[in-house]
Amino acid sequence: MIRDMLEIRRESAEVRAGVVGTGFIGQIHARAVRQAGARLVGIAGADLDSALQGARSLGAENAFESADELIESGLIDVLHVCTPNHLHAPIVLKALDAGLAVVCEKPLATDAPTAEMMAGRAREAGVVATVPFAYRFHAMVREARARLGDLGRISLIQGSYLQDWLLKSTDDNWRVDPKQGGPGRTIGDIGSHWFDLVEFVTGDRITKVCAQTSVVVADRLSGPVLTEDLATVHFATATGALGSVSLSQVAPGRKNRLFLEISAASGSLAFDQEDPERLWLGGRSGSSVLVRDPMTLSSAAKPYSPLPAGHAQGFHDCFDAFVADTYAAIRGEHRDGLPTFEDGARAAHITDEILRSVREGGWVEC
Incomplete structure (x- = not known):
């Protein structure tokens, strides 16, 4: 079922993205989403107020009270996880179970066994899952x-x-x-x-x-x-x-x-x-x-x-290129060196x- 959903998504050139986290790195991700020509469909924050503020400042279409609500909305193809490190694993695993592609900030997890488990679950799900080693x-x-x-x-x-x-x-x-x-x-x-x-x-x-x-x-x-x-x-x-x-x-x-x-x-x-x-x-x-x-x-x-x-090119250009290559991979294209x-x-x-x-x-x- 997950693979069928992925193939349907790849038929469209438009990628629909959601971001969890409204801090500095969440802002970087949101900008790169727009630069890649994708839709920034939703923002989830620590609570609804922070999500509403983040959606306004980052130009998202919707605000979501929680990561779970964003994942379960059916409105996105890829989830960007920009939360404190200890929250990465539970959010990522829910997104993978929902068949979403995932971009998760580093460190992927706070310990190696959990990170290896997350990588294995991404392989099993057959979705694109990347880390911003920009x-x-x-x-x-x-x-x-x-x-x-x-x-x-x-x-x-x-x-x-x-x-x-x-x-x-x-x-x-x-x-x-x-x-x-x-x-x-x-x-x-x-x-x-x-x-x-x-x-x-x-x-x-x-x-x-x-x-x-x-x-x-x-x-x-x-x-x-x-x-x-x-x-x-x-x-x-x-x-x-x-x-x-x-x-x-x-x-x-x-x-x-x-x-x-x-x-x-x-x-x-x-x-x-x-x-x-x-x-x-x-x-x-x-x-x-x-x-x-x-x-x-x-x-x-x-x-x-x-x-x-x-x-001069700098950090924003690198991050934009990373997200653009991730989205190309979601569309089924190959990009060398994608982390x-x-x-x-x-x-x-x-x-x-x-x-x-x-x-x-x-x-x-x-």
Whole structure:
């Protein structure tokens, strides 16, 4: 029955979307829905008042008192889940049971077994289910992925993801609470992006990790802090590359600095999310900076470079491309590099293994 419903939906070019959650990331999703040419049919919030306010501000056709009401309305084809992390699984599972395609924010779940179960249920339902690892959709990330294959064996992977939005004791958020955000806050919230990007760009798998974490701000408005403010992780990959990353949400002056550098046999490359128009290319005889230009990019990167050179692209463009590719998949089209629930489950698994390494105080297999 679910597959029959899906085939009926694919006959129409119009995708009807609903969004659960009216905060910052819900607003990003709602904008991308409209940019993709879909109908934003409904918004569900924490209660009807927040849903009504969200529907007005986000341009949705309807407001729904709960996620259940939106799922059961029969008015949507895809549900975007933009709630606190602990609510992802119950909402997603109801949507899958209703035959809906799902876009669920990361982390997919607050633990790896639940995330893996969700990925399995999506496979069984035969629907499109994606996770917004949106940095995959930077044109220069696609360019890095295309060029890396010509550089030979990878030896070293290094980088960081640094923010400062939780620097002060007066900075607080539901993510700090392990009951809502999960036990791995900085690792699951931003580290998941970095590790996903590593495996996406290199095509390699992280096989073992050794990590340490620290709580820098011991008390916040909500009370004692039980999740990490920062982490450092050493790792190795299936092909023998070594790597390290620093993750922090308390790095003064760093707003959203995801940095990735990869060294291979005949060259290196580096990408900085805060300077996404450029890709650094390193070689023994000299180095250069490649500027995003659809006239010179590879065929893999060109579709994600819709603007002429000199017209800067950024996070919104990446997120719009992610949602557009998701909707193309709902219509039965193939899109390379689309992050699915399988990728979300993989990220949750890496997070769990990093936390296990911290508890055990040494290397663990991934």
